[in-house]
Amino acid sequence: MRVDDAVLAYGGGWVDRAGALRADPERVAALLAGPGTRVLALWRDHCLVAGDxxxxxxxxxxxxxxxxxxxAVFLGLDSGEPVFAVDLSGLTKDAARELAGATAVTDVRGLVGRLTPAEAAIQAYARGLLHWHRQQRYCGTCGRPTESRDAGHVRRCAGIDCGRLFFPRIEPAIIVLVEAPGSPGRCLxxxxxxxxxxxxSTLAGFVEVGESLEDAVRREMAEEAGVVVTDVAYQGSQAWPFPAGLMVGFRATAASEEVRVDGQELLEARWFTRAELRERVAAGRPLGRVDSIDHHLLHRWLAED
Known part of the structure; x- marks a missing residue:
């Protein structure tokens, strides 16, 4: 069973994103004001919560x-009912909490385990879009202000002689479980x-311009750990909107056991057997963040023994 057969945190969202509605501002406005509409309220990338x-x-x-x-951005339709997200970052924390009827503010990552993957997915979706809006207030070409369009999924430069369009960007990153050659089975x-x-933890890095995902795996492993890898195999992907990531999981096999860390990104690296990882778990040392794909990569590897 590959990681992509599992529903990871921030994935498995049930909302119909209804892209065809975004370009109709009158219909979007009617949906936003409708009695059945539900609105998710966020404050500076944090969820406003009542209890958990x-x-x-x-x-x-x-x-x-x-x-x-x-x-205010349109997220989609939940069983036909419109769902929007609003950013209350312009208010103080107390004012935002009082307006929303919330008891606290918290990062969605702190709610994982108490929300279903789909519930976490829509909160992370809202967080990512609202964060992008706050960071894209001005045109990178002419410096003029930008304006929200297409129900919050596009921003357009307000300059008459510019009009450049901006779309939410995804920052892809690879994360890799590297296995040692031969027996016994070990991972890096x-x-x-x-x-x-x-x-x-497992090794990871961002994909660079002009680079395939597989090329990024080979480059990052060589640069950070001095490890040449072969048999690069895709395992699954995970939305990671913190603020705009997409984590793409791989497994690969090292050509040799030699490891030379760069001393900057990585301070040390070593090979672990499955028995050693189980000892770490038993001692209360988790294998990766519970909401992250590296947790699943490692536990899948352990389960193969």
Missing amino acids: VPVRLAGDRAAQARAVADE LARHAGAPEGAY
């Missing part, structure tokens, strides 16, 4: 949030710069 549940606004409270929101884990002593 992200708030969904309706009626007068939704109208109040729309009136003061920095942005590394301690990254800034990580505490004894904290190991």
Whole structure:
């Protein structure tokens, strides 16, 4: 069973994104003001929650949030009912919490395990779009302000002689479980710069311009760990909108056991047997973030024994 057969956190979203509706501003406005519309309220990339549940606004409270929101974006249709997200970042934390009827603000990553993957997916979707809007206020070509279009899925430069369109960008990154050649089975884990002593994880890196995903795997493993890899095989992908990532998981086999870390991205790297990883789990050391694809890569590898 590959990782992509599993539903990872921030994936498996059930919302119909209804792309054809975005270009009809009158219909979008009618949906936004409709009685059945639900509104997700976020504050500076954080969910507004009541208890452990992200708030969904309706009626007068939704109208109040729309009136003061920095942005309102159309997320799609949930069983036919419109779902929007609003950004209350222009308010103080207390004002945003009071307006939304929330008890706290928290990162969606702190809610994983208490939300279904689909519920986490829509919160992360809203977070990613609203973050992009805050970062794309001005045109990178002429410097003039940009304006929201297509229900929040496009921004357009307001300059008459420019009019450049901007779309939300995805930043692809690869994450790799590298196996040692031969027996016994071992995988390569590394301690990254800034990580505490004894904290190991799989290797990862961003894809560069003019590079395939597989090329990125080979380059990153060589640059950071001095490892030449073969048999690069896709395992699955995961939305990672923190702020705009797409994590693409691979497995690969090292040509030799030689490891030479770069001393900058990675401080050390070593080979672990399955028995050693089980000992780490038993000692309370988790294998990767529970909401991340590296957690699944490692646990799938353990299960193959």
